[in-house]
Amino acid sequence: MRILAIPGSLRKNSSNKAILQFTRTLFPSDSTFILYESLADLPHFNPDLDDEQVVESVIQLRHELKMADAVILCTPEYAYGVPGSLKNALDWIVSSGELMKKPTSVISASPSFMGGDKAFASLTLTLTVMDAHLVEGSSLMIGSVAQKLSSTGEVTDSYTIAALKQMVKNLIQAALAQV
Numbered sequence: 001m002r003i004l005a006i007p008g009s010l011r012k013n014s015s016n017k018a019i020l021q022f023t024r025t026l027f028p029s030d031s032t033f034i035l036y037e038s039l040a041d042l043p044h045f046n047p048d049l050d051d052e053q054v055v056e057s058v059i060q061l062r063h064e065l066k067m068a069d070a071v072i073l074c075t076p077e078y079a080y081g082v083p084g085s086l087k088n089a090l091d092w093i094v095s096s097g098e099l100m101k102k103p104t105s106v107i108s109a110s111p112s113f114m115g116g117d118k119a120f121a122s123l124t125l126t127l128t129v130m131d132a133h134l135v136e137g138s139s140l141m142i143g144s145v146a147q148k149l150s151s152t153g154e155v156t157d158s159y160t161i162a163a164l165k166q167m168v169k170n171l172i173q174a175a176l177a178q179v
């Protein structure tokens with residue numbers, strides 16, 4: 001099982017990245033879990049570049065998505081929306097279609113008790129129009145995230161841990177059903 005995990009934050013001490021790092025530990029040990037940390041290397045999406053000269057960073061992202069059996073996106077909310085760098089990455093995938101039918105989980109996390117609900121809704125809408133397979137019972141909004149992580153980035157909240165375990169279980173099941 002190969003999982004591609006994409007954090008929507010570029011921050012070194014990102015809580016979204018920490019959640020994905022923790023989620024890695026919930027997969028069977030023989031899984032390959034790749035944390036994609038190259039959103040900042042992607043050029044601004046431009047359909048002209050897509051037609052003429054696709055750059056290496058875009059080729060690499062498309063390759064990683066193609067190779068993955070399942071994808072997890074974990075995003076903060078900026079100004080009630082999806083961070084531009086994450087939306088930019090998704091824009092590069094619209095024409096190439098690597099997310100089509102791909103078993104996908106969406107997580108949003110925020111210091112606000114709302115859990116980044118607007119970014120979550122927006123990202124879900126984008127993935128739906130891209131025909132990703134949003135796995136039922138495999139998405140999660142995490143509010144008050146600062147209180148749910150230890151100083152070293154471990155998820156410590158038991159409800160969140162249980163929800164992440166269920167998410168992983170459902171995502172694996174969906175991925176296996178597709179093989």
Ligand code: FNR
Nearest residue numbers: 009011014015016076077078079080110111112116
């Ligand atoms: C935020 N933050 C934020 N939070 C939220 O719940 N709704 C929002 O609309 C915004 N908007 C926003 C704009 C800008 C410019 C910044 C810098 C921050 C707070 C944000 O959720 C918080 O910084 C998270 O910790 C970011 O996630 P990472 O980097 O910890 O993964």
